[in-house]
Amino acid sequence: MSGAKLNKKHEQNMSTTVKNGKHRTNYMTLLKLMIPGLFASVLTCFPQNQAPQKMWTVVIDAGHGGKDPGALGSISKEKNINLAIALKAGEYIKQNVKNARVLYTRNNDVFVEVKERAEFANKNKADLFISIHANWASSKSVKGAETYVMGVAKDQENLEVAMKENEVILLEDDYSTKYEGFDPKSPESYIMFALMQNIFIEQSTELASKIQNQFRDRAGRVDRGVRQAGFWDLYMTTMPSVLIETGYMTNPEEEKYLVSREGQEYIASAIYRACRDYINQADRKNGISTAAAEEPTGKEKTPPEDAREDKLDGNLTFMVQIAASSARKDLRPENFKGLKDIIELSSDGIYKYAIGNFQDYPSAVDHRKKIVDKFPDSFVIAVKDNKIVPLQDVMILKNQK
Numbered sequence: 001m002s003g004a005k006l007n008k009k010h011e012q013n014m015s016t017t018v019k020n021g022k023h024r025t026n027y028m029t030l031l032k033l034m035i036p037g038l039f040a041s042v043l044t045c046f047p048q049n050q051a052p053q054k055m056w057t058v059v060i061d062a063g064h065g066g067k068d069p070g071a072l073g074s075i076s077k078e079k080n081i082n083l084a085i086a087l088k089a090g091e092y093i094k095q096n097v098k099n100a101r102v103l104y105t106r107n108n109d110v111f112v113e114v115k116e117r118a119e120f121a122n123k124n125k126a127d128l129f130i131s132i133h134a135n136w137a138s139s140k141s142v143k144g145a146e147t148y149v150m151g152v153a154k155d156q157e158n159l160e161v162a163m164k165e166n167e168v169i170l171l172e173d174d175y176s177t178k179y180e181g182f183d184p185k186s187p188e189s190y191i192m193f194a195l196m197q198n199i200f201i202e203q204s205t206e207l208a209s210k211i212q213n214q215f216r217d218r219a220g221r222v223d224r225g226v227r228q229a230g231f232w233d234l235y236m237t238t239m240p241s242v243l244i245e246t247g248y249m250t251n252p253e254e255e256k257y258l259v260s261r262e263g264q265e266y267i268a269s270a271i272y273r274a275c276r277d278y279i280n281q282a283d284r285k286n287g288i289s290t291a292a293a294e295e296p297t298g299k300e301k302t303p304p305e306d307a308r309e310d311k312l313d314g315n316l317t318f319m320v321q322i323a324a325s326s327a328r329k330d331l332r333p334e335n336f337k338g339l340k341d342i343i344e345l346s347s348d349g350i351y352k353y354a355i356g357n358f359q360d361y362p363s364a365v366d367h368r369k370k371i372v373d374k375f376p377d378s379f380v381i382a383v384k385d386n387k388i389v390p391l392q393d394v395m396i397l398k399n400q401k
Helices: 008-013 027-045 078-096 114-123 156-171 187-194 201-217 232-236 252-259 261-285 308-312 361-371 391-400
Strands: 016-019 022-025 056-062 100-104 128-135 145-150 223-229 241-248 317-325 343-347 350-358 379-384 387-389
Touching: 056 078, 056 114, 078 100, 078 128, 078 261, 114 128, 114 232, 128 232, 128 261, 145 201, 145 232, 201 223, 201 241, 201 261, 232 241, 241 252, 241 261, 252 261, 261 350, 317 361, 350 361, 350 379, 361 379
Parallel strands: 056 100, 056 128, 128 241, 145 223
Antiparallel strands: 016 022, 145 241, 317 350, 317 379, 343 350, 379 387
């Protein structure tokens, strides 16, 4: 899917002036064009309490694509990981946030220009823009997830990430004219981002914080925090916007997690939960009641390739997962808010901790209600032979019998 093209009049208004042979952005013209849309989006970002329940539009942007592979790992390409996570996150939102619609800047392996991604979100009057990427580092030991908001890079590391992501514009035709002389490889070009502070910085940071919290608590990721840097697509959007670096392709262990189905599901589920919490919080602030959605397991998608009945046949039990961590924890009660009889499950380098051993799903749900005050993000899982299996697959099979 590609975004709308700028019309000629808009291109003329967005043009640059030339002085001493160098491009100089006409910032006043840019501001005049963007400010009406910015303020209109601010007014709709938090709906008025006298209005009916607001329908939120969430644009999910899978970074790179087509001729642009993004970062290259030893066994995968970033563009494919980004797309898989984007589609899963979008499905979770559509299934569980009833007052949200999801649009994708791309839903297959195509090249979409950076500017078109932002224009697509603006044209569709998006309330949230979420761009999904995976990172790269010169050291194989670097790992973890980080979420960026539009701003001036405060250190060299943040600047290098922005420069790496912005380099994609070099693959576009006539990029110098389209991006008003912006050179993604030149640190001096990034000064322009300081001239126009994003008026959605507070809302963007709030969303980014929720995403990082979910990455840490829900998916057991190393939390590298909320950061600021100058990304062109975030610069041009007129709504709260974030760019997520889900992990490092250059870390062999982390790349394996990013490629795995389970890793992608946990990351997508974390993004969905953060988006859900942000929307519900905004609605509550404006006096709009929010209906509690069904808790997703992080595994809503049924596996298309497997004979599920063969894999799931046999003794199944239901447990309540209360925590996940990349570092192993001692099973002492003090590490789990006083709960005893904790069970450790391991998958793709992530340690998951659960409690209970129930023969039926309703009993597990009842037990979760007893501990939800201590572990509000806990959820029911299905386990066979000490391995977690997709809960939805289990429920489908049980309903068929």
